[in-house]
Amino acid sequence: MDLTITGEGRLQVADAGKAPVTLHPVWLRERLPDPALLDLLTGQRLHEAADVPTDLRVTQAALDGAIAFSDGFASHLPAAWLAEAIASETVSQHVHWDGTLDPAQFPTADLAAVQADAAALGALLDGLDAYGFALVRGVPLELDGGLELADLLGPIRVTNWGGMADVKAIPNAYDLTMTPRHLEPHSDNPYRDPVPGYILLHCLENDADGGDSTLVDGFHAAAILRRDDPAAFATLTGTDVTFRYHDATAFLEHQAPLIERNAAGAVVQIRYNNRTEMVGRLPIDQLDAYYAARAKFWQLIAPASPLTLRFRLQPGELLMMDNYRLLHGRTGYRLETGSRHMRQCYMDRDIVSSRRRLVHSA
Ligand SMILES: [Fe+2]
Numbered sequence: 001m002d003l004t005i006t007g008e009g010r011l012q013v014a015d016a017g018k019a020p021v022t023l024h025p026v027w028l029r030e031r032l033p034d035p036a037l038l039d040l041l042t043g044q045r046l047h048e049a050a051d052v053p054t055d056l057r058v059t060q061a062a063l064d065g066a067i068a069f070s071d072g073f074a075s076h077l078p079a080a081w082l083a084e085a086i087a088s089e090t091v092s093q094h095v096h097w098d099g100t101l102d103p104a105q106f107p108t109a110d111l112a113a114v115q116a117d118a119a120a121l122g123a124l125l126d127g128l129d130a131y132g133f134a135l136v137r138g139v140p141l142e143l144d145g146g147l148e149l150a151d152l153l154g155p156i157r158v159t160n161w162g163g164m165a166d167v168k169a170i171p172n173a174y175d176l177t178m179t180p181r182h183l184e185p186h187s188d189n190p191y192r193d194p195v196p197g198y199i200l201l202h203c204l205e206n207d208a209d210g211g212d213s214t215l216v217d218g219f220h221a222a223a224i225l226r227r228d229d230p231a232a233f234a235t236l237t238g239t240d241v242t243f244r245y246h247d248a249t250a251f252l253e254h255q256a257p258l259i260e261r262n263a264a265g266a267v268v269q270i271r272y273n274n275r276t277e278m279v280g281r282l283p284i285d286q287l288d289a290y291y292a293a294r295a296k297f298w299q300l301i302a303p304a305s306p307l308t309l310r311f312r313l314q315p316g317e318l319l320m321m322d323n324y325r326l327l328h329g330r331t332g333y334r335l336e337t338g339s340r341h342m343r344q345c346y347m348d349r350d351i352v353s354s355r356r357r358l359v360h361s362a
Contacts, residue, residue: 009057
């Protein structure tokens, strides 16, 4: 790497075969691994960044040597740290898929393998990030067997309904999940804030007629909508709707769009839950646009659509799903032909991404 200080006092770093990178003096200053600036264990900032002069200039810089700034602050500039600082920031590599995805491509692992080997766990979590789901086999056929996978990742998300919960037909069901009815593609619990990040669905029994699992890549569906009907995409990303669940013991409500983007415009979350979504009393023309856009999106994700992936979970398998990306559902089943018993729990996103980063940096 070669260093140049530009006329504006910025640090330009040239590395063989790569385009030069110009670093803002304040950006550089905020991040320098200097114990006066940062706690070197946690990376937490110790100084008040907003007090650094915004017209700061670099006045001196040498690799593995001194770096100095126009306000008089001086420190050391480690070459290895600088190389990392100019590298591209890690981004997720999402692989979009549709109903033709080959089961051989499903991110899959045996529980025993990921328990024994952190690299295998890291590969599974990479697959989960890329595809939005992962399948774990060899999970004990015990009521809380799914917690053996959860324990590798971190604490589960406990809600007002508890932690690990049954997904099976019961009398007086408080949710359609607990009936043998088919379930349209949906994301779970959009009425919570934050929405649960991942669903861990553990199969204990599945020998009734029907009861196949369905998955849709919501990010893929959103990309198709964005390409084919930008106005509908703009409506669904620009309209906050209300998601609400209430019964005698809980009143859960959250307002958010069906398709959420980050500041850079990338889609980061899909909320689709027909049972609990209610748009507000908007002006008539906005409602016209909303209902038409919602119908367009539904056509993309509906059970008969080419985007729908359908497969059958076997006892001892656990399906981990990204609840910000995938829409899941199931075909109806007939109780008189057998049993279908699943258990599920939730995990928050930061818990899962933390484990992924730790296993990769170990
Ligand atoms: Fe669900």
